[in-house]
Structures are given as C-alpha cells and as structure tokens.
Amino acid sequence: MKHISFFIAVSLAILSENPAFAQNRISTIFKENKQYVGVQFNPYFSYFHKLFETSYYSSSSKSKVYTLRYGNEFTKNLYAGVDVSGMNYKEESGNRYFEFKPGVFGRYVFFVEKNVQILLEPGIYCLFGNYHFQMMPDPDWTINKFGWYASTGMGINLYKKKVTLDLMVKYSPDLWFEGYHFVPTYKLNYHFK
Numbered sequence: 001m002k003h004i005s006f007f008i009a010v011s012l013a014i015l016s017e018n019p020a021f022a023q024n025r026i027s028t029i030f031k032e033n034k035q036y037v038g039v040q041f042n043p044y045f046s047y048f049h050k051l052f053e054t055s056y057y058s059s060s061s062k063s064k065v066y067t068l069r070y071g072n073e074f075t076k077n078l079y080a081g082v083d084v085s086g087m088n089y090k091e092e093s094g095n096r097y098f099e100f101k102p103g104v105f106g107r108y109v110f111f112v113e114k115n116v117q118i119l120l121e122p123g124i125y126c127l128f129g130n131y132h133f134q135m136m137p138d139p140d141w142t143i144n145k146f147g148w149y150a151s152t153g154m155g156i157n158l159y160k161k162k163v164t165l166d167l168m169v170k171y172s173p174d175l176w177f178e179g180y181h182f183v184p185t186y187k188l189n190y191h192f193k
Contacts, residue, residue: 040067
C-alpha cells in the first residue's frame, strides 16, 4: 500500500507545476499542451527468450508484455507521464510469474519536426511480482520493490505526426531475458492536443 501511495503522490506532482494543485491550472495544462497515449504489446517476447536460452531454462515458454501510457509536454520537446506495464510468463514445466509495474517517466524528443526523431526516456516504477517455481521448496513467492529504467531509440512518424512508432532499447538493473539487462521494445502512440 505504501508503494501505491507513493506512486499516486509522484503522479500528481508531475501533472501539476504548482503545489496547490489548482484545478484551473491543471485544466490549462491538459488543454494547451501536446499529449499522447501509447500502447505496447510484445508478442515476440518468447522469440527473444529463445535467443538467450540456456540449458537451465525451458525452451517452450508463453509470455506477454503489455504497457499503457500517457504523456504530456511540459516544455518544448520535454514530456512527463505515467504508465502501467505488466508481464505474464508461463512455461510448460509449470513455472509462471506475473509482474505489474505502475510508474512515471520523462521523455526528451530530438528533431521533433522530422519524420524520424531521437528519443531519450528515463523512468521509475513500483514492481509487484507474483511467482511460482515448481522446483523450489516454497514454490510461491511475491516481491514488491522500486525500480528504474532508461531507454533510447527512435520515433517514426507513421501518419501526419498523429501516429508514431517508437523503436527503442531499454536498460534496467532488474534482470530481463534470463539475466540480460537490455531489452528491445516498441510502442505505438497517438498524439493529440
């Protein structure tokens, strides 16, 4: 509960520039600034998993990665926002886990007028994980902790600067892909004002 309260407080602080949270100021931010919503669904995660397969891990796994996000431009080319991501992972052996990550992020866009842009994005999140491993004495366990990531890549304009595709590489000190810290990621975004 402490993590969720922290996440809500940080989200509110990002969405408001003044500490009073004046209703008219927040409505002005949402009416005047550029905004976007984005989604990520990575059906190829199992394919990448097999690229880094070791003899210890099962080769047949079913996993899904998904993210929903909202960003708001606060100054020229600088966005801040919130996102919610998760991962389901299941092996034929019975091992499975679920992770839920609400978080906040910042994004800086270079070459905003071009059709291909360079993106830099740091973020923090709360990780809530539920795991089940068949071979352990206590197979069920959970984890709740804070984490961070940094991403870089490019954004490609697909349609009138309203629809963009982000192709990025994400780094996190949390383990990804059987111990690898880097992960490819893509997101489809819709921009509005």
